[in-house]
Each structure stands twice: as C-alpha cells, then as structure tokens.
Amino acid sequence: MADQKLVVSWLNDAYALENGIAEALEKQVAVAADHPAVQSGIQRHLEATKRHAETVKTCLEQLGESPSGVKTTMATLGAKVHGLTMGAAKDDLVKFALNDYATEHMEIASYKAMIVAAQEIGQAEIAAACQGILSDEVAMAAWLDEQMPALVREAVQQGET
Numbered sequence: 001m002a003d004q005k006l007v008v009s010w011l012n013d014a015y016a017l018e019n020g021i022a023e024a025l026e027k028q029v030a031v032a033a034d035h036p037a038v039q040s041g042i043q044r045h046l047e048a049t050k051r052h053a054e055t056v057k058t059c060l061e062q063l064g065e066s067p068s069g070v071k072t073t074m075a076t077l078g079a080k081v082h083g084l085t086m087g088a089a090k091d092d093l094v095k096f097a098l099n100d101y102a103t104e105h106m107e108i109a110s111y112k113a114m115i116v117a118a119q120e121i122g123q124a125e126i127a128a129a130c131q132g133i134l135s136d137e138v139a140m141a142a143w144l145d146e147q148m149p150a151l152v153r154e155a156v157q158q159g160e161t
C-alpha cells in the first residue's frame, strides 16, 4: 500500500510555503509602487499564490486532512527569503526578483515531485491540481526572468544609496 502520509506532509509544506510567499508579496507590492508594471506583476503573483494555497488546501481535504498549521521548514523558507529590509535601498526590487526567482524554482521542484507522488497513490485529481499550479509557477519564473535585466540596469545606474 502506497504511503499517503508523505503526500499529506508535502502538501502541508506547499500550503505553508504558499502562505509565507503571499505574506511577503503583500509587502513587495507596496515597495514596487514606483514601478507600475512590476507592481501589477507582483500583484498577479500574489493573487495566484493565494489561489495556490486554496487549491492545496482542497487537495488535503480530498485526502481527509486539513492544513496542519505547523510552521514547517518550507514556511520559514518562504518567509525568510522575502524577509529583507524593504523600501530603503535602490536594489530592493532586484533582491526581490532574485529571491522570488529562487522561490519559484523551489515551488516548481516541489509541485513536480507532488505530481509524481499523487500519481503513485492513485490521486489523479490531486496530480492534475498540482499540474495546474506548476504551469503558473513556470510562467511566473519566466516573467521574473524577463524583468531582471531592466531592474538590474536601473539599480546600477542609480548607484549607491
């Protein structure tokens, strides 16, 4: 019998990570006020992240579980990588982009793993839900990749704070 507990544990990690990211993105939206295009991208990311948390919660419920609420390593990661001093330095947006890009790839790896795991325990619906989230994460990583050169150039041109 395949082990459903592992999938539950990973879904809980993903839930905590999405919530940690949502918290950090709320702050980034405010800091990006001078860059409307970037700000609306971050806003979209925030909305998607909230949807992901809800989707993951539904997946847990399908397995007869609910989010554990335990602060896992993943949640700490989500919060830490974004927990930078904000609004003070010219390179804030570059640092956000670097951290968000890294976090997106952590999410991509996690959802890829969960797709396989869900298939292994015969939960096709959960695998499909994770696949949907994965597509969003891949798109967000690509968007961040596109934004970075301009943000880096701007920060360098502005010089030291």
Ligand SMILES: [Fe+2]
Pocket (backbone or CB within 6 Å): 018, 048, 049, 052, 107, 133, 137
């Ligand atoms: Fe996400």
